[in-house]
Amino acid sequence: MIENYEKKYRALVKQEEKIKNFTDENVRFHLLQDLHIAKVKTRKKASKNLSASDRVYLARHPKRPKTKTFVETLLDEPIYFHGDRAFGDDKSIAGGIAEFNGDPVTFLATVKGETLEENLKYNFGMPSPEGYRKAIRLMRQADKFNRPIITFVDTPGAYPGSEAEKRGQGEAIASCIECMTGLKVPVITVITGEGGSGGALALAVANQVMMLENAVYSILTPEGFASILWKDSNRSEEAAEMMKLTAEDLKTFGVCDRIIKEEVCFEKSEFDNNLKRVKLAIEEELKRLKRFSEDRLKHLRMQKFRRIGRGF
């Protein structure tokens, strides 16, 4: 479904480019205006009745802004820190200190690239153990200096390679989760695109887990889910519907605490309004969480996860 709207949209963009070459300024101006309205309308129409697999499509869209954009537009002058002080530096997890509305915060983000070249550099957003160990180091640092932590999550999952196994992928994720359950500072997570498996959870044990409306969060990629259960990764659309991975479904489970409204975008430049909404949401939640004492923050976070699945 969503693909059809995108095709329509791309056709409009093509037309727009042709019209830009028109010499008559008056005609050009009016035509461009019409086209702009048509584009907005297409996007609005596209945002209606989105299915789960549509949202998976949008969450993975190559033109969707990646976490780097979020870090760089929402936070002021980020300073990036590198390395786990043991083995190396994992580029798929970025972290450091920045200012948010004038206050120091620690940020962490799983990084996907925008181009193939970048993706190769960032390993398609699939972190290795050193990445999680760097995250633990930076979170402990934030705890020590009483800085709130903001994490941005967009990853298909932790890297399933033999080197990662040798260096203890499981242990790294486990320790990262354990570390987050014990933090005494406000922790906010924004799932911006794909939240896949333990690799995403390792950075998402937060007081407030927020999701963009078209982000998804699941135990496994729909492809992986389909291939495990039906031995057929082509049935991923069916799997996506079944897995309850959209923000709305997750809110009913108490896994997601807040959904950030989102306009459907096919172009990075159109995403500004969404970014503003994310900023507002972080602002509100940070203000709310800052009122709690250290022990209370820790307790509330634990209780939130303690409750999930209790009734089942």
Add this chain to the structure above:
Amino acid sequence: MNNFLKRRNLIRLIKRRRKKEEDVEINIKDKINIPQHLFTQCPNCGSNILTDRLKELGKVCPDCDYHFSMGARERLDLILDPEYEEIQRRARYRNPLSFPGYKEKMRDLLNKTDAEEAVVVARGTIDTLPLVAMAMDAAFMMGSMGTYVGEQITRGFEMAGDKKWPVIIFSASGGARMQEGILSLMQMAKTAGAVREHGEKGLLFISCVTHPTTGGVTASFASLGDIILAEPNALVGFAGQRVIEQTIGEKLPEGFQRSEFMQKHGFIDAVIHRQELKTTLARLIALHSREKKK
């Protein structure tokens, strides 16, 4: 509670009867009249071992040291002093994702296996020292961790924390349970949090990984023990071998992700033979139970 016990006894009775019927069938089918059920064949070296003898040996092949997989209750019988008490909550088979066929599959397994769910939690003693012991059962849906397993393990830790007891977990699991989706994933955070809270009270947690321990269980409580022990040749890792082979595009070497391999790479304290497991655990717990100096 009484009702629950009655129900469980009934189920066991029915199972026993069924087993007898099956045995008879096997006898009739066989041309040579050897009662096959008396013997178990070792999948590693192929030798036939008397089943009763195998049980006495803790389900370890006397010829090649192959460790047979163990059910949760067998495991607890082997490790704990007799007359331990299960703190089992009745497993309610719910289906939060409305996953087709999930409930039926679990009911089916209930009849086929000795376990009601993938974990059994018990309070008991090892050489008279009290503790909470939990054993996972790989026969029940690959020992996968869903909401019931996560909740039981968390409660086990909480109980041990209240009583100031150590915890031992024998993990055997394919990871988080797919059929319960994201809720299974959240059990990783829940159990990891429970480990931390138990540990902050200065209490001991021994994680004993047995074949196979992978995925979400490796990436949560199983890797967080103060001491991590493993049985020989157990598969321990995060990603599945097929997935890794697809990712790197080559066959994995023999012994990859086995306990000895994981010990070599620094993630397991010691690989312990099953027949020495009880004495090792007893000694470790005794060493941690001395009064602390104030």
